[in-house]
Amino acid sequence: MDIKTKLISAAESLFDRHGFTATGMDRLTQAAGMSSRTLYKHAGSKHSLIAKVLSERDKRFLRRLDVSSVDALFKALEDWVRVEGCRGCLFLRAYGETGGDVPEIAEVMAAHKAGVWNKIQEIVALETSGRGDEQLAEQILILFEGATATAIYRGADAVTTARHCAVRLVKQASS
Amino acid sequence: MDIKTKLISAAESLFDRHGFTATGMDRLTQAAGMSSRTLYKHAGSKHSLIAKVLSERDKRFLRRLDVSSVDALFKALEDWVRVEGCRGCLFLRAYGETGGDVPEIAEVMAAHKAGVWNKIQEIVALETSGRGDEQLAEQILILFEGATATAIYRGADAVTTARHCAVRLVKQASS
């Protein structure tokens, strides 16, 4: 595995498991199996490393959301939380831990959320033949965020419940 | 104002604004206007202070949710985010920042979520004359969490959208 990939994937799991601020650079270097000199050559800084981790996660996440129905969208989220665990949205967590004060991080968060929002709008338009309005899409988005958050303490079943709800809303808008 | 109250309210706004781990004890003592000796006499430790802050917030939040309809429930949440700001659920943020590894914090989070869940179940049962099942209540809970999370980057309007959706779901179950 490429050294940069190894660093980013090690950092991602540590950040996800223990939080961003609580994870120190020495733990990062140890987990990634490299010297701090090499880490800084590739990452630049801790904030930059966080941004890179989020950027990679964004790609991986959106790749999973490459579907064309609301039902499939929530099934994809269900798969995600079963594989990657349900510790909440890592983008919002990073944003919250840094108080929204780190531009690099705030920007990746905003870009990620814009990506998800676009995907949902696209799917809703597709499934309702354009009859679905922006309000419906925002309701789906809220269910999506809600499922992610609720799964933290109620488990992956919350995503299934959200899926049933979302599918029903879209059906009602299409009929 | 009581010294303990002053400490907890100063701590709450700093934690909310800058994050838990990122907020140091010196900044806390400065904002609360007291020496670190006094702070530790009242709080015991930082983790304990976080737990106390969350515990007080839990009471204040649930007091606001003393309503008897889903519409009023989401209107209460709307008021909350307009007054207190929308930086996401502070309980889930604390839980995430500590990796769920601090029992004091994990317990307050769980207790808070149980309280919200009970309240929602109560309201749903009331509004549907017992016709609403557990699934409906969980859908309302997911919309509630989703509104809180989405409001971080889309503003308080997300709560209004969630309210419309929740009211519709309850109406459909009651008819």
Add this chain to the structure above:
DNA sequence: GACAATGTAAAATGATCGTTTTACATTGAA
């Protein structure tokens, strides 16, 4: 075979972390 790049290991940087301690002032009740 020299050179630039890329890596490791480990020490040093100065700042900040959470927490405790030392020394002293104020207060209210016995």
Add this chain to the structure above:
DNA sequence: TTCAATGTAAAACGATCATTTTACATTGTC
């Protein structure tokens, strides 16, 4: 008036923070 409680101010604690530096080994390439 003395005692215990409660507060402040400030220094000290050892640990850890993110980051840089020093010294050295291993490469692939011209």
